[in-house]
Amino acid sequence: MDRLVNTVRPYAWGSTTAIPELIGIAPTGEPQAELWMGAHPGAPSRLERGPLNEVIAADPVRELGAEAVRKFGPHLPFLLKILAAGAPLSLQVHPDLAQAQQGYAAEERTHIPIDAPNRNYKDANHKPELICALTPFEGFCGFRTPLEAAELIAGLGVDSLKPYVDLLQAHPQEAALRELLTAVLTADRAEMAATVTEAAAAARRIGGPYVPYAQIAHYFPGDPGVIAAMLLNHVILQPGEAMFLGAGVPHAYISGLGVEIMANSDNVLRCGLTPKHVDVPELLRVVRFDAGDPAVLRPEASESGEEVYDTPIDEFRLSRYVLAPDGEGRELTADTPQILLCTAGRVTAGELSLGPGESVFAPAGERVKIKASADAPGTVFRATVVI
Structure with missing residues (x-):
């Protein structure tokens, strides 16, 4: 099991205070929008053994497990983040897997540079995502x-x-x-x-x-x-509530701090609230014009103490543990790779001590026990996959 050293992305819409307050450091005055945990090549987490993407590439079966490699390939299929919105994000949708594959192939055939401002598809993957509120979290999701x-x-x-x-x-x-x-x-x-x-x-x-x-x-x-x-539903999530965003669902975040997990993709089609490229024909091909109330998710508790946010995809599985002070702790050993993120209190994961905003990577099959400190409860989010 390895402690993760993670990168903060300074997007302009980021809060200047939310992430520093969570992890207990002084604000710099600059926006701190997202803290990335995972193996995305844009900002891979770092271990003592090296960048996580390189560690996985060196021995995918050892790090991810044979079943995960068989199902998802030799890479970590999710990206975990702490997201801190201090200003509105763009109104956007994400493609489904077939749309992403078609769109990526079409742009590759026409030789649009991968970093071109008019490029829609940076990869051939879909990008379902889940946002779970740590503070009241405001946004828009799905059509009225x-x-x-x-x-x-x-x-x-x-x-x-x-x-x-x-x-x-x-x-x-x-x-x-x-x-x-x-x-x-x-x-x-x-x-x-x-x-x-x-x-x-x-x-x-x-x-x-x-x-x-x-x-x-x-x-x-x-x-x-x-x-x-x-045209969209206005939503305010309370701490612990979550929202799943499937393919074609228009959405935008306005403000708040949350834990976000998504498939490992960077495909975004924008509808507005942005100076960036808006490809209207491609957007209309991807948007699903289904109206209804947004489904606010609340975690489903189990006897083991794990509270699971149920979603219809396999690339990620997010759950939460709220640990009593100086309790017996919980055994989290699994045949899948895991990232464990502390968001409140102080906890131990194996022999490693974690405070808010700190995380570890546990390879498949690694024995992991989490436990809160003696003087305060602790909260741990667990990110893994479904095999």
């Missing part, structure tokens, strides 16, 4: 029904939005959502910017349920993503 969206948009009283309200009320669900998102993203940019400015002013004036839209318009003035976000 067209009638709910029409009521929200109509409440702003903006004349230039009335055709959108009529469209939502006049068409079947999927067609209404598709046509409106298309109309918003393909509208004349100057005219849309003026509409967004007027809508943002109305949202600030009215307040209440319109506060999130005034907030994102503050960060992205004139951006069509402000109107697109009104």
